[in-house]
Amino acid sequence: MSVRLPSVRSALSLATASVLALSLAACGGTTKESAENNNGSNSGSKATANPNAPIKEGLKLAFLPKQINNPYSTIVNKSGIEAAKEFKGEAKEVGPSDASASSQVSYINTLVQQGHDAILIAANDPNAVCGPLNQARSRNIKIVAYDSDTDKSCRDIFINQASSEEIGRSQVKLLSDQIGGEGEIAILSATANATNQNTWIEFMKDELKKPEYSGMKLVKVAYGDDDDQKSFQQTQGLLQAYPNLKGIISPTTVGIAAAARYISSSQYKGKVVVTGLGTPNQMRKFVKDGTVAQFALWNPEDLGYLASYAAAALSSGQITGAEGEKFTAGRLGERTIGADGEVILGPPFTFDKGNIDDFDF
Structure with missing residues:
Protein backbone atom coordinates (compact mmCIF):
# COMPACT_ATOMS: atom_id res chain seq x y z
CA MET A 1 0.00 0.00 0.00
CA SER A 163 6.00 19.85 -16.44
CA SER A 164 8.24 18.43 -19.15
CA GLU A 165 10.62 21.33 -18.74
CA GLU A 166 10.78 20.88 -14.98
CA ILE A 167 11.50 17.16 -15.35
CA GLY A 168 14.30 17.67 -17.86
CA ARG A 169 16.03 20.54 -16.11
CA SER A 170 15.70 18.99 -12.64
CA GLN A 171 17.38 15.78 -13.84
CA VAL A 172 20.48 17.71 -14.89
CA LYS A 173 20.61 19.57 -11.58
CA LEU A 174 20.18 16.32 -9.66
CA LEU A 175 23.15 14.76 -11.43
CA SER A 176 25.26 17.92 -11.27
CA ASP A 177 24.85 18.13 -7.50
CA GLN A 178 26.10 14.54 -7.17
CA ILE A 179 29.16 14.84 -9.44
CA GLY A 180 30.16 18.34 -8.40
CA GLY A 181 29.28 19.83 -11.77
CA GLU A 182 32.26 18.22 -13.50
CA GLY A 183 32.72 15.31 -15.88
CA GLU A 184 31.38 13.33 -18.82
CA ILE A 185 27.77 12.21 -18.62
CA ALA A 186 25.43 10.04 -20.67
CA ILE A 187 21.67 9.59 -20.98
CA LEU A 188 20.09 6.14 -21.10
CA SER A 189 16.64 6.62 -22.62
CA ALA A 190 13.78 4.31 -23.58
CA THR A 191 12.90 4.22 -27.30
CA ALA A 192 14.24 6.71 -29.81
CA ASN A 193 10.70 7.81 -30.73
CA ALA A 194 9.20 8.18 -27.24
CA THR A 195 7.64 11.64 -27.06
CA ASN A 196 8.11 12.17 -23.34
CA GLN A 197 11.71 10.96 -23.31
CA ASN A 198 12.72 13.13 -26.25
CA THR A 199 11.02 16.21 -24.80
CA TRP A 200 12.80 15.75 -21.46
CA ILE A 201 16.13 15.17 -23.20
CA GLU A 202 15.79 18.39 -25.20
CA PHE A 203 15.30 20.31 -21.96
CA MET A 204 18.29 18.47 -20.45
CA LYS A 205 20.46 19.54 -23.38
CA ASP A 206 19.25 23.13 -23.07
CA GLU A 207 19.92 23.13 -19.33
CA LEU A 208 23.47 21.91 -19.94
CA LYS A 209 24.13 25.08 -21.97
CA LYS A 210 23.94 27.18 -18.80
CA PRO A 211 27.26 28.47 -17.41
CA GLU A 212 26.92 26.52 -14.17
CA TYR A 213 27.13 23.27 -16.14
CA SER A 214 30.08 24.21 -18.31
CA GLY A 215 32.16 21.50 -16.65
CA MET A 216 29.74 18.76 -17.71
CA LYS A 217 29.84 17.15 -21.15
CA LEU A 218 27.08 15.00 -22.62
CA VAL A 219 28.91 12.31 -24.60
CA LYS A 220 26.09 9.97 -25.60
CA VAL A 221 22.34 9.38 -25.64
CA ALA A 222 21.77 5.62 -25.63
CA TYR A 223 18.50 3.73 -26.05
CA GLY A 224 17.51 0.63 -24.11
CA ASP A 225 14.01 0.43 -25.65
CA ASP A 226 12.50 0.00 -22.18
CA ASP A 227 13.87 -3.52 -22.22
CA ASP A 228 15.67 -4.60 -19.07
CA GLN A 229 18.39 -6.68 -20.73
CA LYS A 230 19.06 -4.22 -23.53
CA SER A 231 19.26 -1.35 -21.02
CA PHE A 232 21.69 -3.41 -18.93
CA GLN A 233 23.85 -4.00 -22.02
CA GLN A 234 23.67 -0.35 -23.04
CA THR A 235 24.96 0.63 -19.60
CA GLN A 236 27.86 -1.77 -19.99
CA GLY A 237 28.58 -0.37 -23.45
CA LEU A 238 28.56 3.23 -22.22
CA LEU A 239 31.09 2.48 -19.50
CA GLN A 240 33.37 0.61 -21.89
CA ALA A 241 33.19 3.34 -24.55
CA TYR A 242 33.64 6.21 -22.09
CA PRO A 243 36.02 5.14 -19.30
CA ASN A 244 35.92 8.64 -17.78
CA LEU A 245 32.13 8.69 -17.48
CA LYS A 246 30.99 10.29 -14.22
CA GLY A 247 27.24 9.95 -14.39
CA ILE A 248 24.22 8.48 -16.16
CA ILE A 249 20.73 9.95 -16.29
CA SER A 250 18.07 7.38 -17.13
CA PRO A 251 14.62 9.03 -17.30
CA THR A 252 12.84 5.67 -17.58
CA THR A 253 12.02 3.25 -14.79
CA VAL A 254 13.27 0.24 -16.73
CA GLY A 255 16.54 1.94 -17.67
CA ILE A 256 17.47 3.33 -14.27
CA ALA A 257 16.93 -0.05 -12.57
CA ALA A 258 18.98 -1.87 -15.22
CA ALA A 259 21.80 0.69 -15.03
CA ALA A 260 21.85 0.52 -11.22
CA ARG A 261 21.89 -3.28 -11.30
CA TYR A 262 24.92 -3.32 -13.60
CA ILE A 263 26.87 -0.73 -11.64
CA SER A 264 26.01 -2.25 -8.24
CA SER A 265 28.10 -5.34 -8.97
CA SER A 266 30.86 -3.69 -11.01
CA GLN A 267 34.07 -1.77 -10.45
CA TYR A 268 32.13 1.43 -11.17
CA LYS A 269 30.11 1.34 -7.97
CA GLY A 270 30.86 4.49 -6.01
CA LYS A 271 32.59 6.02 -9.03
CA VAL A 272 29.76 6.49 -11.53
CA VAL A 273 26.57 8.22 -10.41
CA VAL A 274 23.21 6.88 -11.58
CA THR A 275 20.06 8.96 -11.34
CA GLY A 276 16.85 9.40 -13.28
CA LEU A 277 13.22 8.39 -12.88
CA GLY A 278 12.32 5.23 -10.96
CA THR A 279 9.88 3.80 -8.45
CA PRO A 280 10.84 3.45 -4.78
CA ASN A 281 10.23 -0.29 -4.70
CA GLN A 282 12.49 -1.09 -7.64
CA MET A 283 15.23 1.31 -6.51
CA ARG A 284 15.18 0.71 -2.75
CA LYS A 285 17.96 -1.90 -2.69
CA PHE A 286 20.21 0.24 -4.88
CA VAL A 287 19.71 3.26 -2.63
CA LYS A 288 20.42 1.23 0.49
CA ASP A 289 23.57 -0.39 -0.93
CA GLY A 290 24.95 3.00 -1.98
CA THR A 291 24.72 2.53 -5.75
CA VAL A 292 22.15 5.34 -6.12
CA ALA A 293 22.01 8.39 -3.87
CA GLN A 294 19.01 10.19 -5.33
CA PHE A 295 16.41 9.73 -8.06
CA ALA A 296 13.03 11.25 -8.84
CA LEU A 297 9.48 10.42 -9.88
CA TRP A 298 5.85 11.25 -9.21
Whole structure:
Protein backbone atom coordinates (compact mmCIF):
# COMPACT_ATOMS: atom_id res chain seq x y z
CA MET A 1 0.00 0.00 0.00
CA SER A 2 1.40 3.44 -0.89
CA VAL A 3 2.08 5.74 2.01
CA ARG A 4 0.28 9.02 1.40
CA LEU A 5 1.53 11.67 3.78
CA PRO A 6 -0.17 15.06 3.37
CA SER A 7 3.16 16.87 3.04
CA VAL A 8 4.30 14.52 0.34
CA ARG A 9 1.00 14.77 -1.51
CA SER A 10 1.50 18.51 -1.94
CA ALA A 11 4.88 17.88 -3.48
CA LEU A 12 3.88 14.92 -5.59
CA SER A 13 0.20 15.46 -5.70
CA LEU A 14 0.95 12.69 -3.96
CA ALA A 15 3.23 12.10 -6.46
CA THR A 16 2.93 14.31 -9.21
CA ALA A 17 3.28 14.18 -12.59
CA SER A 18 1.20 14.56 -15.59
CA VAL A 19 -2.43 14.52 -15.11
CA LEU A 20 -3.33 11.38 -16.95
CA ALA A 21 -6.67 11.66 -18.64
CA LEU A 22 -8.59 8.52 -17.77
CA SER A 23 -11.88 7.70 -19.38
CA LEU A 24 -14.70 8.28 -16.93
CA ALA A 25 -17.91 6.38 -16.75
CA ALA A 26 -20.85 7.99 -18.46
CA CYS A 27 -24.01 8.41 -16.50
CA GLY A 28 -27.49 9.22 -17.57
CA GLY A 29 -29.77 8.13 -20.34
CA THR A 30 -27.94 9.62 -23.30
CA THR A 31 -26.75 7.11 -25.85
CA LYS A 32 -23.33 7.34 -27.44
CA GLU A 33 -24.91 8.14 -30.81
CA SER A 34 -27.13 10.90 -29.47
CA ALA A 35 -24.22 12.34 -27.51
CA GLU A 36 -22.34 12.54 -30.80
CA ASN A 37 -25.15 14.52 -32.34
CA ASN A 38 -25.80 16.77 -29.35
CA ASN A 39 -22.29 17.46 -28.10
CA GLY A 40 -20.41 17.37 -31.34
CA SER A 41 -17.22 15.48 -32.06
CA ASN A 42 -13.87 16.00 -33.68
CA SER A 43 -15.32 15.24 -37.06
CA GLY A 44 -17.38 18.35 -37.39
CA SER A 45 -19.39 20.53 -35.01
CA LYS A 46 -17.77 22.39 -32.15
CA ALA A 47 -18.23 20.57 -28.85
CA THR A 48 -19.48 22.58 -25.89
CA ALA A 49 -18.58 21.73 -22.31
CA ASN A 50 -21.23 21.35 -19.61
CA PRO A 51 -19.34 21.43 -16.29
CA ASN A 52 -22.53 20.50 -14.44
CA ALA A 53 -23.13 17.33 -16.42
CA PRO A 54 -23.06 14.19 -14.26
CA ILE A 55 -20.51 11.48 -14.90
CA LYS A 56 -22.19 8.82 -17.00
CA GLU A 57 -22.50 5.35 -15.56
CA GLY A 58 -21.17 2.36 -17.43
CA LEU A 59 -18.37 4.12 -19.31
CA LYS A 60 -15.92 1.75 -20.99
CA LEU A 61 -12.28 2.84 -20.79
CA ALA A 62 -9.14 1.15 -22.07
CA PHE A 63 -5.54 1.86 -21.08
CA LEU A 64 -3.00 1.31 -23.84
CA PRO A 65 0.55 1.62 -22.41
CA LYS A 66 3.78 1.62 -24.40
CA GLN A 67 4.10 -2.02 -23.49
CA ILE A 68 2.47 -4.36 -21.01
CA ASN A 69 4.30 -5.93 -18.08
CA ASN A 70 6.33 -2.75 -17.52
CA PRO A 71 6.30 -2.30 -13.69
CA TYR A 72 5.67 1.43 -13.93
CA SER A 73 2.82 1.08 -16.45
CA THR A 74 1.26 -1.68 -14.38
CA ILE A 75 1.03 0.63 -11.36
CA VAL A 76 -0.39 3.51 -13.43
CA ASN A 77 -2.99 1.45 -15.23
CA LYS A 78 -4.08 -0.60 -12.23
CA SER A 79 -4.82 2.64 -10.37
CA GLY A 80 -6.78 3.98 -13.33
CA ILE A 81 -8.81 0.79 -13.55
CA GLU A 82 -9.63 1.01 -9.84
CA ALA A 83 -10.59 4.68 -10.24
CA ALA A 84 -13.15 3.78 -12.90
CA LYS A 85 -15.04 1.72 -10.32
CA GLU A 86 -15.57 4.88 -8.26
CA PHE A 87 -17.70 6.40 -11.04
CA LYS A 88 -19.34 3.07 -11.93
CA GLY A 89 -17.34 2.58 -15.09
CA GLU A 90 -15.31 -0.27 -16.51
CA ALA A 91 -11.65 -0.11 -17.48
CA LYS A 92 -9.05 -2.54 -18.75
CA GLU A 93 -5.43 -2.64 -19.89
CA VAL A 94 -4.36 -3.90 -23.32
CA GLY A 95 -1.14 -3.45 -25.22
CA PRO A 96 1.90 -4.82 -27.02
CA SER A 97 4.80 -6.69 -25.45
CA ASP A 98 7.30 -4.52 -27.34
CA ALA A 99 7.59 -0.74 -27.50
CA SER A 100 8.05 -0.28 -31.24
CA ALA A 101 6.59 2.77 -32.98
CA SER A 102 3.66 1.02 -34.67
CA SER A 103 2.97 -1.75 -32.13
CA GLN A 104 -0.05 0.05 -30.64
CA VAL A 105 -1.94 0.53 -33.92
CA SER A 106 -3.72 -2.84 -34.03
CA TYR A 107 -4.87 -2.39 -30.42
CA ILE A 108 -6.41 0.99 -31.20
CA ASN A 109 -8.30 -0.49 -34.14
CA THR A 110 -9.63 -3.31 -31.98
CA LEU A 111 -10.75 -0.94 -29.22
CA VAL A 112 -12.61 1.15 -31.81
CA GLN A 113 -14.42 -1.95 -33.02
CA GLN A 114 -15.30 -2.84 -29.44
CA GLY A 115 -16.96 0.56 -28.95
CA HIS A 116 -15.05 1.96 -25.99
CA ASP A 117 -15.96 5.41 -24.75
CA ALA A 118 -12.35 6.45 -24.24
CA ILE A 119 -8.90 5.20 -25.08
CA LEU A 120 -6.06 6.24 -22.79
CA ILE A 121 -2.70 5.92 -24.51
CA ALA A 122 0.96 6.35 -23.55
CA ALA A 123 2.27 6.75 -27.08
CA ASN A 124 5.38 4.98 -28.33
CA ASP A 125 5.57 7.39 -31.26
CA PRO A 126 3.84 10.78 -31.60
CA ASN A 127 2.78 10.23 -35.21
CA ALA A 128 2.48 6.48 -35.88
CA VAL A 129 -0.78 6.27 -33.92
CA CYS A 130 -2.36 9.48 -35.21
CA GLY A 131 -4.37 7.98 -38.07
CA PRO A 132 -6.04 5.27 -35.96
CA LEU A 133 -6.64 7.69 -33.06
CA ASN A 134 -8.38 10.20 -35.30
CA GLN A 135 -10.49 7.39 -36.74
CA ALA A 136 -11.54 6.68 -33.16
CA ARG A 137 -12.29 10.36 -32.54
CA SER A 138 -14.47 10.49 -35.65
CA ARG A 139 -16.65 7.91 -33.86
CA ASN A 140 -16.81 10.12 -30.75
CA ILE A 141 -14.34 7.99 -28.81
CA LYS A 142 -12.38 10.29 -26.51
CA ILE A 143 -8.59 10.08 -26.58
CA VAL A 144 -6.58 10.77 -23.46
CA ALA A 145 -2.81 10.69 -23.82
CA TYR A 146 -0.93 10.11 -20.59
CA ASP A 147 2.74 9.80 -19.64
CA SER A 148 3.88 10.09 -23.30
CA ASP A 149 1.95 12.40 -25.61
CA THR A 150 0.82 11.97 -29.19
CA ASP A 151 0.74 14.85 -31.63
CA LYS A 152 -1.81 17.20 -30.07
CA SER A 153 -4.01 16.97 -33.18
CA CYS A 154 -4.60 13.27 -32.43
CA ARG A 155 -6.02 13.43 -28.90
CA ASP A 156 -8.41 15.43 -26.76
CA ILE A 157 -6.26 15.91 -23.69
CA PHE A 158 -2.81 15.05 -22.34
CA ILE A 159 -2.24 14.10 -18.72
CA ASN A 160 1.35 15.04 -18.02
CA GLN A 161 2.96 13.64 -14.90
CA ALA A 162 4.88 16.88 -14.39
CA SER A 163 6.00 19.85 -16.44
CA SER A 164 8.24 18.43 -19.15
CA GLU A 165 10.62 21.33 -18.74
CA GLU A 166 10.78 20.88 -14.98
CA ILE A 167 11.50 17.16 -15.35
CA GLY A 168 14.30 17.67 -17.86
CA ARG A 169 16.03 20.54 -16.11
CA SER A 170 15.70 18.99 -12.64
CA GLN A 171 17.38 15.78 -13.84
CA VAL A 172 20.48 17.71 -14.89
CA LYS A 173 20.61 19.57 -11.58
CA LEU A 174 20.18 16.32 -9.66
CA LEU A 175 23.15 14.76 -11.43
CA SER A 176 25.26 17.92 -11.27
CA ASP A 177 24.85 18.13 -7.50
CA GLN A 178 26.10 14.54 -7.17
CA ILE A 179 29.16 14.84 -9.44
CA GLY A 180 30.16 18.34 -8.40
CA GLY A 181 29.28 19.83 -11.77
CA GLU A 182 32.26 18.22 -13.50
CA GLY A 183 32.72 15.31 -15.88
CA GLU A 184 31.38 13.33 -18.82
CA ILE A 185 27.77 12.21 -18.62
CA ALA A 186 25.43 10.04 -20.67
CA ILE A 187 21.67 9.59 -20.98
CA LEU A 188 20.09 6.14 -21.10
CA SER A 189 16.64 6.62 -22.62
CA ALA A 190 13.78 4.31 -23.58
CA THR A 191 12.90 4.22 -27.30
CA ALA A 192 14.24 6.71 -29.81
CA ASN A 193 10.70 7.81 -30.73
CA ALA A 194 9.20 8.18 -27.24
CA THR A 195 7.64 11.64 -27.06
CA ASN A 196 8.11 12.17 -23.34
CA GLN A 197 11.71 10.96 -23.31
CA ASN A 198 12.72 13.13 -26.25
CA THR A 199 11.02 16.21 -24.80
CA TRP A 200 12.80 15.75 -21.46
CA ILE A 201 16.13 15.17 -23.20
CA GLU A 202 15.79 18.39 -25.20
CA PHE A 203 15.30 20.31 -21.96
CA MET A 204 18.29 18.47 -20.45
CA LYS A 205 20.46 19.54 -23.38
CA ASP A 206 19.25 23.13 -23.07
CA GLU A 207 19.92 23.13 -19.33
CA LEU A 208 23.47 21.91 -19.94
CA LYS A 209 24.13 25.08 -21.97
CA LYS A 210 23.94 27.18 -18.80
CA PRO A 211 27.26 28.47 -17.41
CA GLU A 212 26.92 26.52 -14.17
CA TYR A 213 27.13 23.27 -16.14
CA SER A 214 30.08 24.21 -18.31
CA GLY A 215 32.16 21.50 -16.65
CA MET A 216 29.74 18.76 -17.71
CA LYS A 217 29.84 17.15 -21.15
CA LEU A 218 27.08 15.00 -22.62
CA VAL A 219 28.91 12.31 -24.60
CA LYS A 220 26.09 9.97 -25.60
CA VAL A 221 22.34 9.38 -25.64
CA ALA A 222 21.77 5.62 -25.63
CA TYR A 223 18.50 3.73 -26.05
CA GLY A 224 17.51 0.63 -24.11
CA ASP A 225 14.01 0.43 -25.65
CA ASP A 226 12.50 0.00 -22.18
CA ASP A 227 13.87 -3.52 -22.22
CA ASP A 228 15.67 -4.60 -19.07
CA GLN A 229 18.39 -6.68 -20.73
CA LYS A 230 19.06 -4.22 -23.53
CA SER A 231 19.26 -1.35 -21.02
CA PHE A 232 21.69 -3.41 -18.93
CA GLN A 233 23.85 -4.00 -22.02
CA GLN A 234 23.67 -0.35 -23.04
CA THR A 235 24.96 0.63 -19.60
CA GLN A 236 27.86 -1.77 -19.99
CA GLY A 237 28.58 -0.37 -23.45
CA LEU A 238 28.56 3.23 -22.22
CA LEU A 239 31.09 2.48 -19.50
CA GLN A 240 33.37 0.61 -21.89
CA ALA A 241 33.19 3.34 -24.55
CA TYR A 242 33.64 6.21 -22.09
CA PRO A 243 36.02 5.14 -19.30
CA ASN A 244 35.92 8.64 -17.78
CA LEU A 245 32.13 8.69 -17.48
CA LYS A 246 30.99 10.29 -14.22
CA GLY A 247 27.24 9.95 -14.39
CA ILE A 248 24.22 8.48 -16.16
CA ILE A 249 20.73 9.95 -16.29
CA SER A 250 18.07 7.38 -17.13
CA PRO A 251 14.62 9.03 -17.30
CA THR A 252 12.84 5.67 -17.58
CA THR A 253 12.02 3.25 -14.79
CA VAL A 254 13.27 0.24 -16.73
CA GLY A 255 16.54 1.94 -17.67
CA ILE A 256 17.47 3.33 -14.27
CA ALA A 257 16.93 -0.05 -12.57
CA ALA A 258 18.98 -1.87 -15.22
CA ALA A 259 21.80 0.69 -15.03
CA ALA A 260 21.85 0.52 -11.22
CA ARG A 261 21.89 -3.28 -11.30
CA TYR A 262 24.92 -3.32 -13.60
CA ILE A 263 26.87 -0.73 -11.64
CA SER A 264 26.01 -2.25 -8.24
CA SER A 265 28.10 -5.34 -8.97
CA SER A 266 30.86 -3.69 -11.01
CA GLN A 267 34.07 -1.77 -10.45
CA TYR A 268 32.13 1.43 -11.17
CA LYS A 269 30.11 1.34 -7.97
CA GLY A 270 30.86 4.49 -6.01
CA LYS A 271 32.59 6.02 -9.03
CA VAL A 272 29.76 6.49 -11.53
CA VAL A 273 26.57 8.22 -10.41
CA VAL A 274 23.21 6.88 -11.58
CA THR A 275 20.06 8.96 -11.34
CA GLY A 276 16.85 9.40 -13.28
CA LEU A 277 13.22 8.39 -12.88
CA GLY A 278 12.32 5.23 -10.96
CA THR A 279 9.88 3.80 -8.45
CA PRO A 280 10.84 3.45 -4.78
CA ASN A 281 10.23 -0.29 -4.70
CA GLN A 282 12.49 -1.09 -7.64
CA MET A 283 15.23 1.31 -6.51
CA ARG A 284 15.18 0.71 -2.75
CA LYS A 285 17.96 -1.90 -2.69
CA PHE A 286 20.21 0.24 -4.88
CA VAL A 287 19.71 3.26 -2.63
CA LYS A 288 20.42 1.23 0.49
CA ASP A 289 23.57 -0.39 -0.93
CA GLY A 290 24.95 3.00 -1.98
CA THR A 291 24.72 2.53 -5.75
CA VAL A 292 22.15 5.34 -6.12
CA ALA A 293 22.01 8.39 -3.87
CA GLN A 294 19.01 10.19 -5.33
CA PHE A 295 16.41 9.73 -8.06
CA ALA A 296 13.03 11.25 -8.84
CA LEU A 297 9.48 10.42 -9.88
CA TRP A 298 5.85 11.25 -9.21
CA ASN A 299 3.30 8.85 -7.77
CA PRO A 300 2.27 6.63 -10.71
CA GLU A 301 -0.89 5.66 -8.83
CA ASP A 302 -2.01 9.29 -8.87
CA LEU A 303 -1.17 9.56 -12.56
CA GLY A 304 -3.46 6.68 -13.52
CA TYR A 305 -6.17 7.90 -11.16
CA LEU A 306 -6.14 11.38 -12.66
CA ALA A 307 -6.16 10.06 -16.21
CA SER A 308 -9.20 7.92 -15.48
CA TYR A 309 -11.19 10.84 -14.13
CA ALA A 310 -10.14 13.06 -17.02
CA ALA A 311 -11.40 10.46 -19.48
CA ALA A 312 -14.68 10.27 -17.60
CA ALA A 313 -15.10 14.04 -17.65
CA LEU A 314 -14.45 14.07 -21.40
CA SER A 315 -16.82 11.19 -22.11
CA SER A 316 -19.55 12.80 -20.01
CA GLY A 317 -19.29 16.21 -21.68
CA GLN A 318 -18.03 18.05 -18.58
CA ILE A 319 -14.96 19.16 -20.55
CA THR A 320 -13.87 19.24 -24.18
CA GLY A 321 -10.13 19.71 -23.65
CA ALA A 322 -10.15 23.48 -24.07
CA GLU A 323 -7.75 25.64 -22.05
CA GLY A 324 -9.25 26.90 -18.80
CA GLU A 325 -11.87 24.18 -18.39
CA LYS A 326 -12.02 22.49 -14.98
CA PHE A 327 -13.05 19.07 -13.72
CA THR A 328 -12.96 17.23 -10.42
CA ALA A 329 -10.70 14.18 -10.21
CA GLY A 330 -12.00 12.33 -7.17
CA ARG A 331 -9.63 12.49 -4.22
CA LEU A 332 -7.16 14.61 -6.23
CA GLY A 333 -9.63 17.48 -6.34
CA GLU A 334 -10.23 20.09 -9.03
CA ARG A 335 -7.95 20.24 -12.03
CA THR A 336 -7.58 22.90 -14.73
CA ILE A 337 -6.74 22.25 -18.36
CA GLY A 338 -3.77 24.26 -19.61
CA ALA A 339 -2.53 25.21 -23.06
CA ASP A 340 -2.74 22.55 -25.78
CA GLY A 341 -5.08 20.43 -23.67
CA GLU A 342 -2.44 19.60 -21.06
CA VAL A 343 -3.17 18.76 -17.44
CA ILE A 344 -0.19 18.54 -15.10
CA LEU A 345 -0.17 16.24 -12.09
CA GLY A 346 2.56 18.13 -10.22
CA PRO A 347 6.32 18.56 -9.70
CA PRO A 348 8.68 15.57 -9.52
CA PHE A 349 9.70 14.36 -6.07
CA THR A 350 13.23 13.34 -5.08
CA PHE A 351 13.77 10.05 -3.26
CA ASP A 352 16.84 9.24 -1.16
CA LYS A 353 17.91 7.03 1.75
CA GLY A 354 16.18 9.30 4.23
CA ASN A 355 12.67 9.03 2.78
CA ILE A 356 12.48 5.99 0.49
CA ASP A 357 10.99 3.73 3.17
CA ASP A 358 8.04 6.11 3.47
CA PHE A 359 6.77 4.87 0.09
CA ASP A 360 5.52 1.57 -1.21
CA PHE A 361 4.87 1.57 -4.96
